[in-house]
Amino acid sequence: MLTLTKAIYTFLVVYYVIIPAGYLTKWWFFNEDTFEMNGRANILVTGGAGYVGSHTIVELLTNGYNVVAIDNLVNSYAVKDDKPESLKRVEKITGKTIIFYNVDIRDNTALQKLFQTHRFDCVIHFAALKAVGESVQIPLTYYQNNIAGSSTLFEVMKENGVKKVVFSSSATVYGIPQFLPITEEHPTGQGCTNPYGKTKYFVEEILKDVCTSDKEWSVILLRYFNPVGAHESGDIGEDPTGIPNNLMPYLAQVAVGRREKLHIFGNDYDTHDGTGIRDYIHITDLAIGHVQALEKLFEPMFRGCKAYNLGTGRGYSVLEMIDAFAKASGKKIHYEFTKRREGDVAASYADASLAKDELNWTATKDIHDMCKDTWNWQIKNPYGFQKR
């Protein structure tokens, strides 16, 4: 009798407790949401070999995300048929592996194959052409690459049920600032003076429309101010081909002796020293901003399309930057004033409080870190990723 009771009791325990517990444990470990909660989501990074992409991948990997990167290498250095040098360096910094494909975002077939090979939880979309001056010369190339390319990417995402995206936008969508500091409420698309800026504005609008049409999409638009600096290791950094378009890499090349002097566009602006004021942000702070944006996107309640400024909220003039760079490098920086550049504004800086409140993100590095890290990267790699 006692053995029978024992047998029934054992049966009941196994049937109602142990087996369900097994299922629950299995579900717990293999459920996709659990992966996300553990921060182990799979992220597709487009334009991953580039400046912002490579630094962001460092932060993604150190925060436990899995990364697949694609790039067509138009603006990145790689030995033929090999992983881009920037990503090899990222692997060295993090001790982790990145899956890389040479894929163009305009190539629907290649993207389909990619999405069928990997299951992505989110896409961080950096791939774009970004030279303002060049965009005036070859607008169709910019529209084709940045707008048609993005729309192809979103289409493939949609077909494969991937509906989360972080998009690299820019403060350039605000055009000529109507007020300072610039909040996310500032009008966009008015007075975007060049095709590059317009592509950022148009892609933002496309994503807003996509979110309106389908409530399952969650999108974060990150409006960068002026990313500068390099990873503190000095192993990765900004590697412009040809003459740099931006102040910081130009300064670095003057300091290292690759260029004779800096040309300052205008010294008659309505600012304290007459030169233009910009909000510079350290690339590592910017990269961490993307990790914070992901955390936000993965919140169960997050829906729709939201824009956040990524800046420090503080502006520096060109002359202040030169001074800081001279201190960091110990080099004298030669410069001369030339006339204003069309489309440039006197001052632009962010109101960064929304990202602080909603993304729990603030820039922690200052102008000295920006200059010190740029210089460290420059002297370790005088010719960028390409060895001479």
Ligand SMILES: NC(=O)c1ccc[n+]([C@@H]2O[C@H](COP(=O)([O-])OP(=O)(O)OC[C@H]3O[C@@H](n4cnc5c(N)ncnc54)[C@H](O)[C@@H]3O)[C@@H](O)[C@H]2O)c1
């Ligand atoms: N660096 C800045 O000052 C700045 C400021 C605001 C916004 N942004 C935006 O941030 C993103 C990244 O900028 P970055 O400074 O790292 O530029 P980057 O040129 O270093 O990186 C962009 C990468 O995208 C790749 N790419 C371009 N077209 C592609 C295509 N059709 N298919 C696949 N890959 C392609 C390039 O090869 C490059 O590696 C861009 O969207 C840019 O517009 C940059």
Ligand SMILES: *[C@@H]1O[C@H](CO)[C@@H](O)[C@H](O)[C@H]1NC(C)=O
């Ligand atoms: C905000 O970020 C800080 C530092 O990165 C962290 O310690 C804190 O836990 C975060 N707060 C929230 C609410 O996530």
